[in-house]
Amino acid sequence: MTQKIAVLGAGSWGSVLANLLVKNGNDVVNWTNMEEQAKELNENHTNRAYMPDLTYDDRLIATTDLKMAAQDADAILFVVPTQVMRLVAQQLVDVLKNSKQKPIIIHASKGLELNTHKRLSQVLSEEIPAEYRSSMVVLSGPSHAEDVAKDDLTLVTAASSNINAARKVQSLFMSEHFRVYTNDDIVGVEMGAALKNVIAIGAGALHGLGYGDDAKAALITRGLAEISRLGVAFGAKPLTFMGLSGVGDLIVTATSEHSRNWRAGNELGQGMSLKEVTNTMGMVIEGVPSTKAAYELAKQKKIEMPITDAIYDVLYNDKNIKTVINGLMEREGKAE
Numbered sequence: 076m077t078q079k080i081a082v083l084g085a086g087s088w089g090s091v092l093a094n095l096l097v098k099n100g101n102d103v104v105n106w107t108n109m110e111e112q113a114k115e116l117n118e119n120h121t122n123r124a125y126m127p128d129l130t131y132d133d134r135l136i137a138t139t140d141l142k143m144a145a146q147d148a149d150a151i152l153f154v155v156p157t158q159v160m161r162l163v164a165q166q167l168v169d170v171l172k173n174s175k176q177k178p179i180i181i182h183a184s185k186g187l188e189l190n191t192h193k194r195l196s197q198v199l200s201e202e203i204p205a206e207y208r209s210s211m212v213v214l215s216g217p218s219h220a221e222d223v224a225k226d227d228l229t230l231v232t233a234a235s236s237n238i239n240a241a242r243k244v245q246s247l248f249m250s251e252h253f254r255v256y257t258n259d260d261i262v263g264v265e266m267g268a269a270l271k272n273v274i275a276i277g278a279g280a281l282h283g284l285g286y287g288d289d290a291k292a293a294l295i296t297r298g299l300a301e302i303s304r305l306g307v308a309f310g311a312k313p314l315t316f317m318g319l320s321g322v323g324d325l326i327v328t329a330t331s332e333h334s335r336n337w338r339a340g341n342e343l344g345q346g347m348s349l350k351e352v353t354n355t356m357g358m359v360i361e362g363v364p365s366t367k368a369a370y371e372l373a374k375q376k377k378i379e380m381p382i383t384d385a386i387y388d389v390l391y392n393d394k395n396i397k398t399v400i401n402g403l404m405e406r407e408g409k410a411e
C-alpha cells in the first residue's frame with residue numbers, strides 16, 4: 076500500500092533516502108529549510124550542492140512547508156545534522172498534534188548532541204509527544220548516499236524496541252539494492268553510528284600522513300574496542316558492535332573516500348587546519364562534535380578511550396597529529 080512519507084532534511088542522505096522511498100512506490104515529500112533547494116529539486120530534479128551527479132525521480136516533491144510535508148504522514152524520517160535535530164523536532168510538534176493519524180518516527184542521522192551528550196532517539200523522545208516514543212526506529216549501517224544513489228548494494232539495520240515498528244521500516248526501505256535487517260538494540264546502534272565518525276577522522280588522518288595499511292587496520296580494530304567499551308557502559312549489547320551498524324559502518328567510514336569524516340581527517344593529516352576543513356567541506360562532519368561529546372562521556376564514565384582522546388586533542392587542543400600518534404604508540408604495553 077502506498078504510504079505518505081515526510082523526509083526532513085534534503086542534504087545528501089535525506090534526499091537520496093527520499094528518492095529511494097519514492098522509487099519503492101511511496102508518496103514522499105522532502106522538507107528542507109532552503110527555498111532555492113526545494114525549487115531546484117521540484118523544477119530540475121537535481122540537488123547539485125549535495126549530489127552533483129544525481130537526477131532525482133520526478134515524483135519526488137520538495138517543500139519548505141513542514142505542515143505540508145508531515146501532516147497526516149504515515150512515517151516521518153529525520154535526516155538532519157545531529158546538532159539541529161532538537162530544533163527540527165520542536166518545529167514538528169504542532170504538526171503532529173494536528174495530524175489525524177500517528178506516524179512512525181524514524182531517524183537516519185549519526186551523532187551525539189553537544190552539551191547533553193544525548194543520543195538522537197533520546198533527543199527526539201524529549202521533544203515529540205510521549206505516545207511516539209515506544210515506536211521510534213533508527214536506520215543505520217554502512218551506507219553512503221553516493222552508493223545508494225547509483226543503486227549499488229547497501230545493507231543497513233532498522234533498530235527499535237518495538238519489533239513491529241522496525242519491521243514496518245524494513246518493508247518501507249527494502250529494495251533489490253537496499254537490504255534492511257531489524258535489531259532491538261537502539262543504544263548499541265546509535266552509539267556505533269556516532270562513535271565510528273570519530274575513528275574515521277583518525278583513519279583519514281593516518282592516510283593523509285602517509286601511514287600504511289597495517290596502521291589503518293590497527294586503528295579500526297582498536298577503535299572498535301573503545302567504541303564497544305563506551306557503548307556497553309551505556310547499556311548497549313556487545314554483539315551489536317559486530318553488526319552492520321558497528322564494525323560494518325566503521326569499516327566503510329574509515330576507508331571510503333565518500334566519507335566526510337575520513338576526508339576531514341585526511342585533510343587534517345595533510346596539514347589543513349580544522350577551520351579550513353570545515354569551511355571547505357560544505358556538508359556536515361558529524362565526527363567533530365561527536366568527538367567532544369564522546370570524550371566527555373568517556374571521562375564521566377571513566378572509560379579508557381585513547382584514540383578518542385588523541386583525536387580530541389587534535390580537534391580541540393590544537394595538538395599536532397603526528398605527536399598524538401607517537402603518544403599512542405608510546406603508551407605502556409597492554410593486554411589486548
Ligand SMILES: NC(=O)c1ccc[n+]([C@@H]2O[C@H](COP(=O)([O-])OP(=O)(O)OC[C@H]3O[C@@H](n4cnc5c(N)ncnc54)[C@H](O)[C@@H]3O)[C@@H](O)[C@H]2O)c1
Nearest residue numbers: 085086087088089108154155159184185218219220358359
Ligand atoms: N551522507 C551520507 O551518505 C550519510 C549516510 C548515512 C547517514 N548520514 C547521516 O545523516 C545525517 C545528515 O547527513 P547528510 O549527509 O544528509 O548531511 P548534509 O550536510 O549533506 O546535509 C545536511 C542538510 O541538513 C540541512 N539543515 C541544516 N540545518 C538545518 C535546520 N536547522 N533545519 C533544517 N535543515 C537543516 C542542510 O540544509 C542540509 O540540506 C548526518 O547525521 C549523517 O551522519 C549521512
Ligand SMILES: O=P(O)(O)OC[C@H](O)CO
Nearest residue numbers: 216217218333334335336
Ligand atoms: O560521510 P560520513 O563520514 O558522514 O559517513 C556517512 C555514513 O555514516 C557512512 O555509513
